[in-house]
Amino acid sequence: MSAREQMLGAIRRGLRRGELSGEARAAAEARLAHHPVNIVPKRSQIARARQIDLFEEGAKAVHATVARVAGGAVAGAVIDYLAANNLPAAAVMAPDPALDRYGWKDRPMLEIRRGLPVDADRVAITGAFAGVAETGTLIFTSGPDHPTSLNLLPETHIVILREDGIVGAYEEVFVRLRARYGAGAMPRAVNTVTGPSRTADVEQQLELGAHGPRRMHILIVRD
């Protein structure tokens, strides 16, 4: 008997039944197919404009910084942020075509490379699949347009998040994921990130930048 059969057999003996069948099986199948929503906290079920405020409050509460800008002002806001934080005017950016529109080429003083990060890269610029108002959380999905390591390796992560990417609760992200990738399907990595990396492993005192970014700056772009 294979280890697999041995384990499934032991589980079924414990549950005092054979393989799941009949109505019980149909109910479990239905749960997977229809993925019913559990309890969605009321906190995020508010007017659109308030959801964006709630996202901003949540992100700031976990030490991200947030600025709201018009589409035409994104590149300038990046340059200002880098200067204000004494960072070089250079960044590695996700090869995401959705980021092309922000007029980087008109800013020759900002040196941008598209692709994977290397050790010398101090700043990453990426988009985000979504932002969740409930807790100020960003959702990144892996793919040719968005290497996961961009979210993790450089010390500073600048995230360009369109207002229409902000949803109330996580469940709304799942709806968008299923629409994009298909039912029951996910990209290799879905990273939900809430503020910069942190640890409290030394005397329970918070320190930022344990392994991932020390700084996270979110530009919310008005539609």
Place this chain on the structure above:
Amino acid sequence: MRSTAHAFKDNVGEALRNANLQRSLSTMKVGFVERRQGAVERMPEFEALRDRARDIKNHALAHLDFYLERFEKKVLALGGHVHWAPTAEDARRIVLDLCRQANARTVAKAKSMIAEEIGLNEHLEAHGIAPIETDLGEYIIQLRQEPPSHIIAPAVHLTKDQVADTFHEHHAKLGFARRLTERNDLVAEAREVLRRKFQEADVGITGANFLVAETGSSMLVTNEGNADLSNTLPKTHIVVASIEKVIPTLEDAAALLRVLARSATGQEWSSYTTFNTGPKRKGDPDGPESYHVVLLDNGRSNVLGTEMQDMLRCIRCGACMNHCPVYGAIGGHAYGWVYPGPIGAVLDPQLLGLEEAGNLPNASTFCGRCESVCPVRIPLPKLMRHWREREFERHLTPPTVRKALGLWAFLAKRPLLYRAATGIANRAMALFGRAEGRYDALPLAGGWTTHRDMPAPQAGGTFHAQWKARGGATR
């Protein structure tokens, strides 16, 4: 790890004498408890979410075989691999084989309680493969060759100075000559050292908080981002997870995550909550080329369908230990194995046997705080009581305790005799102690009075006598 749970009483003595540990514990009690309370107050639906979290885990356990098979099917369809490990030994062998197939010399590990449970690091080391712990706390204790003392804060028993000494000792040969004293410098140095390790590692090993049957995703929460580096940079990603981690859907994951971080650290949401689904896809610029999930049973299927099944709902948040007066006094190491605190007192006798870990469920005042904060409402005191009963049934309890319990049972079954005996005891104790209101020494109760006073009975007689005198209802 090798259990010392049988030596619990000696371990406790050592813990109470350890000044550094006692200092850490005193800050921990305030920090975790207050932060959780704050998070609960900000979430009005918290109690309803706990009910739902309990129901989801109960549903998943009742359909465990079904959801595991669905999970497996999804992973296989994406080109991943699923390995079934009935025992800890099987799991160790499978992981070692996978590391060998990857020609691994070093492994980047993100903190996993299952890896601790199966003694994975020791096994890999014995076969020439170096596992590097990447969670900062776990890295510190790995350098010090100590076991974790808390399931989510493994180095909570250490002071900053101890960490500084440890880094100075181990990092000097890597080119970091200076002994650091500031916390942020210590974290920055570890970041630099570990970044190199991540880049060198051939294999990344992580645990999983949940396995999602709907999508075949393994899901992990961290605050540092170390698990994300472990599952992104190395060519091979191995997930080690026990069977009860499987849940049906993403919506169920959301419900459980809403209670997990709040219960654990008082955070609204962990900094990194990651869903990994299979290996690198076509066109992906990064990610592992091979992806494996090792499903561990190790005695869990024996618990299904028994009165102990509730323990399998545990989502490893650590709230029970953060709120436990016994854990707060002795810390995690004294429990002698991987899982400390109230959940350890319930899990360890199951996983190690009652002979080894039978002392642990006795280390409880049954105050019930653990159950009152458990996000999946595990009746921890009830489960500890079950273990005590089994210990008694199997004659593992010391003879003096058995005799005392026998005497008490004899009296308790004879109400008239019981009242007479307690009445005499009450008057006798009052006679010798009422003037001061307390005793600092009592025959047969030295274990109590060495550390604290015993209050003397107040005027008015026994509880029964006072109940009767105040006209309380009787049957």
